[in-house]
Amino acid sequence: MDLLADLTPPQREAVIHVNGPLLVLAGAGSGKTRVITRRVAHLLHKGVAPHNILALTFTNKAAGEMRERIEALIPGAKVWVGTFHGFCARLLRAHGSLVGLDSSFTIYDQADRLRAVRDVLDAMGVDEPPITPEKIEGAISRAKNDLATPKSLAHRARDDRDRLVAKVYAGYEEKLRAASAVDFDDLLVHVVKILKEHRDVRADLDARYRYVLVDEYQDTNMAQYAIVRALSVDHPNLCVTGDPDQSIYGWRGANLSNILEFEKDYDGVKVVKLEHNYRSTKTILAVADHLIQYNVNRKPKDLITENPSGEPVQVTVYARETEEAEGVAGRIASLVREGAYNYSDVAVFCRITALTRTFEQAFRSARIPYQIVGGVSFYERQEVKDVVSFLNLINNPKDDLALSRVVNVPPRGLGKTSFDHLIAFSREHGLPLLEAARRAREVPGLKEKAIRSFLDFVTLFDELAGLRDHPAETVILQTMEKTGYRQHLKDESRGEGEDRLANLEELITAAREFDHEHPGATIQDFLAEITLASPVDRWDQQTGAVTLMTLHAAKGLEFPVVFIIGLEEGLLPHSRAFENPNELEEERRLFFVGITRARKELYISRCRIRTFRGQQQATAQSRFLMELPEDFLSYDDRSGVSAGDSRWAQGSWDRRPASPPRRPPSSSPSQPTRTPTPSPSGFRLTTAAQLGGGGAAGPMAPPGDLDAFRPGASVLHPQYGLGRVVAIEGAGPNRKGRIAFTLAGERTFVLAKSPLKVVGKTGAGPR
DNA sequence: ACTGAACGCTTTTTT
DNA sequence: AGCGTTCAGT
Numbered sequence: 001m002d003l004l005a006d007l008t009p010p011q012r013e014a015v016i017h018v019n020g021p022l023l024v025l026a027g028a029g030s031g032k033t034r035v036i037t038r039r040v041a042h043l044l045h046k047g048v049a050p051h052n053i054l055a056l057t058f059t060n061k062a063a064g065e066m067r068e069r070i071e072a073l074i075p076g077a078k079v080w081v082g083t084f085h086g087f088c089a090r091l092l093r094a095h096g097s098l099v100g101l102d103s104s105f106t107i108y109d110q111a112d113r114l115r116a117v118r119d120v121l122d123a124m125g126v127d128e129p130p131i132t133p134e135k136i137e138g139a140i141s142r143a144k145n146d147l148a149t150p151k152s153l154a155h156r157a158r159d160d161r162d163r164l165v166a167k168v169y170a171g172y173e174e175k176l177r178a179a180s181a182v183d184f185d186d187l188l189v190h191v192v193k194i195l196k197e198h199r200d201v202r203a204d205l206d207a208r209y210r211y212v213l214v215d216e217y218q219d220t221n222m223a224q225y226a227i228v229r230a231l232s233v234d235h236p237n238l239c240v241t242g243d244p245d246q247s248i249y250g251w252r253g254a255n256l257s258n259i260l261e262f263e264k265d266y267d268g269v270k271v272v273k274l275e276h277n278y279r280s281t282k283t284i285l286a287v288a289d290h291l292i293q294y295n296v297n298r299k300p301k302d303l304i305t306e307n308p309s310g311e312p313v314q315v316t317v318y319a320r321e322t323e324e325a326e327g328v329a330g331r332i333a334s335l336v337r338e339g340a341y342n343y344s345d346v347a348v349f350c351r352i353t354a355l356t357r358t359f360e361q362a363f364r365s366a367r368i369p370y371q372i373v374g375g376v377s378f379y380e381r382q383e384v385k386d387v388v389s390f391l392n393l394i395n396n397p398k399d400d401l402a403l404s405r406v407v408n409v410p411p412r413g414l415g416k417t418s419f420d421h422l423i424a425f426s427r428e429h430g431l432p433l434l435e436a437a438r439r440a441r442e443v444p445g446l447k448e449k450a451i452r453s454f455l456d457f458v459t460l461f462d463e464l465a466g467l468r469d470h471p472a473e474t475v476i477l478q479t480m481e482k483t484g485y486r487q488h489l490k491d492e493s494r495g496e497g498e499d500r501l502a503n504l505e506e507l508i509t510a511a512r513e514f515d516h517e518h519p520g521a522t523i524q525d526f527l528a529e530i531t532l533a534s535p536v537d538r539w540d541q542q543t544g545a546v547t548l549m550t551l552h553a554a555k556g557l558e559f560p561v562v563f564i565i566g567l568e569e570g571l572l573p574h575s576r577a578f579e580n581p582n583e584l585e586e587e588r589r590l591f592f593v594g595i596t597r598a599r600k601e602l603y604i605s606r607c608r609i610r611t612f613r614g615q616q617q618a619t620a621q622s623r624f625l626m627e628l629p630e631d632f633l634s635y636d637d638r639s640g641v642s643a644g645d646s647r648w649a650q651g652s653w654d655r656r657p658a659s660p661p662r663r664p665p666s667s668s669p670s671q672p673t674r675t676p677t678p679s680p681s682g683f684r685l686t687t688a689a690q691l692g693g694g695g696a697a698g699p700m701a702p703p704g705d706l707d708a709f710r711p712g713a714s715v716l717h718p719q720y721g722l723g724r725v726v727a728i729e730g731a732g733p734n735r736k737g738r739i740a741f742t743l744a745g746e747r748t749f750v751l752a753k754s755p756l757k758v759v760g761k762t763g764a765g766p767r
Numbered sequence: 768a769c770t771g772a773a774c775g776c777t778t779t780t781t782t
Numbered sequence: 783a784g785c786g787t788t789c790a791g792t
Contacts, residue, residue, distance in 0.1 A: 058782070085782050110781080132776080184782050251780065352779050357783095374781090415768045534781065552780045574779055590780080613777080614783040 003038050003045070003073070014272040015039045017239070018046060021232070021266035023259075024241040027303050028288070028596035029279030029558065032241050036213060037066060039239065041073040043211055054209040054231070055081040058216050060537040062556055066215070080209075084224050088187040089528050091194075091205075098198055099190045104524060106181040106396045107531040111380060113137055113172075113183045115401055120171040123427075131161055139165045140172060144185035145221045145253030147192060178432070180398045188223035195230035202230050210235045216556070217242035217262070221253035229265075236266055244299060245292050248552060248590050250582065260299075275302050279558055281310025283632045284602050288595040290629040295585045311601055312634040315567075315625065318607040319639040321355070325362035327638060328563050331603065332546060333366055335561060343369050347547040347559040349594045351572040354612075355565065356548050363546065373539045373549035379530050383489065383500040384507050388530065390479050391472075394465050395524050398432040407437070407457055410488035414457075418450035434461065472511035472526035480504065551594045562598035564591070567606040567622040569711070570726060578726075578740060591624050604628075608639050618728050620711035706751050708758040709737050715756045 026032035067081040154166035217240035232238040318324040392402040408414040425443040426436035440454035480486040577583035723739040
């Protein structure tokens with residue numbers, strides 16, 4: 001076929017570019033994937049050898065898609081397409097020894113790393129860390145993404161917490177090294193180290209991967225940048241594609257300047273801009289474009305489409321989240337009933353996974369087929385993890401974390417005490433736990449019964465370890481039999497055992513498929529595959545079901561009909577982003593990504609009351625709602641509070657910023673981004689209890705002045721100064737208010753007992 | 768050593 | 783609210 005015939009001039013430019021660095025700035029829906037795959041095909045046509053091409057993506061799903069499309073253009077092309085992490089894992093199997101890594105290293109997932117951090121804290125004798133293990137783990141991860149070592153971290157530590165983090169980081173590294181394990185970040189970091197310290201290896205790889213392509217370049221972090229950079233020194237035929245407006249992984253260390261500075265970084269960069277959108281209606285695009293212009297830190301970009309105008313974007317307000325879910329379900333049902341769409345044409349996006357639960361229920365009772373992407377991954381389920389841990393131990397006998405997980409599964413009488421003795425012994429002799437268990441007789445303090453159990457375990461292990469080089473399916477089946485795990489689940493008194501066995505059956509199926517697709521592969525390969533798999537990878541557009549996923553997971557996908565739910569302050573934008581303008585802009589980009597997934601119809605909703613962590617809370621509408629262009633919206637308040645009073649129904653839209661968003665870059669602090677959030681106007685009933693029909697038990701609350709504290713209201717505190725009500729928690733006289741102070745951050749007060757004064761209502765009231 | 772109960776914390780997002 | 787971790791009882 002002619003690779004160029006159906007391309008626009010800019011697309012063609014990108015496709016036919018062969019040598020030298022190339023930056024493709026691709027707006028949402030501009031046919032980016034198509035351009036990349038065509039370019040690969042073009043390179044191959046020009047005589048570039050397939051093994052000289054390396055295409056890197058962020059998710060396996062994106063990689064799979066790209067591989068498929070290249071395969072369709074050039075059947076049998078052996079181009080390496082994969083994720084950064086997968087690529088690095090493979091590289092480390094071959095070159096890991098350069099950084100002291102066995103080729104059989106284990107890859108730790110998030111749960112493993114947390115476990116490891118806890119163990120280190122334990123070993124350090126820190127009973128009550130001043131920061132949570134999660135935070136420490138996060139700090140370590142961030143450090144790694146920035147290529148910081150424990151030493152450099154210790155060096156720039158400012159306070160005790162920093163020092164603790166640095167110390168735990170050091171202990172953590174040592175623990176992983178001893179266990180011959182790497183975490184997700186290490187996969188990248190170790191490769192960076194190799195590339196930096198071994199010029200010959202770097203040069204070889206640079207020459208080998210003569211043509212490198214990186215997708216979603218705006219989401220690369222320092223480590224990923226360093227890898228790409230090192231592979232493009234002698235042969236800078238690097239093609240990166242991305243869209244700064246779709247950068248949504250800053251929290252994970254993504255560095256936007258990688259893409260913004262690309263032109264300065266490489267010599268003679270060719271830049272191609274793809275601004276033509278082939279996906280969405282004019283209306284949807286206008287809404288997205290209008291919104292994203294509120295970002296100050298941004299390069300202007302046009303989004304053009306010749307698609308039809310389409311329907312207005314519908315914004316709906318519901319009373320509470322159950323109604324939001326039912327409303328969406330009802331809408332989907334009628335869309336499908338009318339025959340315009342299939343279930344698989346529809347997606348529902350939310351900011352956080354926790355919100356999917358309500359929708360699950362609503363879909364179930366409306367008999368709408370759905371699939372949830374994200375949440376607890378299949379491979380994180382306990383029973384799956386147990387079996388997988390055993391596989392990990394077989395593959396890497398030094399993996400202490402894996403051993404501690406399975407040594408007493410099913411229960412064989414090894415409790416904490418015995419295990420502690422074993423740990424002490426292993427520490428003293430510098431042995432992996434498995435070796436310590438082998439010498440259980442020498443371990444001081446062990447009871448005869450425990451000794452025997454440990455030895456039995458080792459015998460069992462040895463037996464299974466003999467299967468190391470067998471196909472994954474065989475090893476799993478044998479493990480389940482010989483350990484008695486299958487029997488153990490069968491015996492489980494409650495019905496849960498059935499489900500768990502079913503999950504393990506699924507694991508076996510996955511292994512069988514893997515064995516089939518990768519003849520000659522070992523459990524090591526299987527383990528790497530499943531550890532690096534993400535929930536999104538299992539998602540399938542063609543299942544005839546509505547898709548329910550987070551906004552993050554939605555990147556790179558498209559659907560004819562999209563619902564974005566929970567447009568509330570604290571949710572989107574997420575409360576953790578409130579204080580940081582950059583994070584706030586990232587939230588806006590996240591919303592932007594969601595909007596631009598939609599091809600034909602877009603529905604946006606929020607509710608006035610949301611139950612979160614068991615608490616009912618009145619919500620404030622998202623500030624982003626006011627940044628959408630009114631002309632392209634149709635607004636529907638179904639929360640009931642406005643019934644019969646049209647003034648209220650319009651209210652929410654009275655408070656939008658009067659000025660158009662296109663503004664000089666140096667606009668005053670009163671620019672739209674900083675506009676204080678209006679309260680949910682038209683919301684006469686202030687507390688959750690009142691709106692819910694006074695459902696809360698207890699004495700009637702004397703409404704009094706407390707009702708003046710509504711989300712959005714401005715308040716004054718004698719000490720903390722000016723603030724804004726973010727949320728009201730609970731109802732009645734003891735209700736609490738969460739106040740975001742301009743200077744003092746967020747604090748919570750029992751309103752009746754606080755010296756807070758309402759000084760003004762930002763929200764629209766009846767005039 | 769194992770079981771059930773209280774406790775406390777949380778995840779925003781993911782390779 | 784739900785979950786996992788820790789605690790108390792047998």
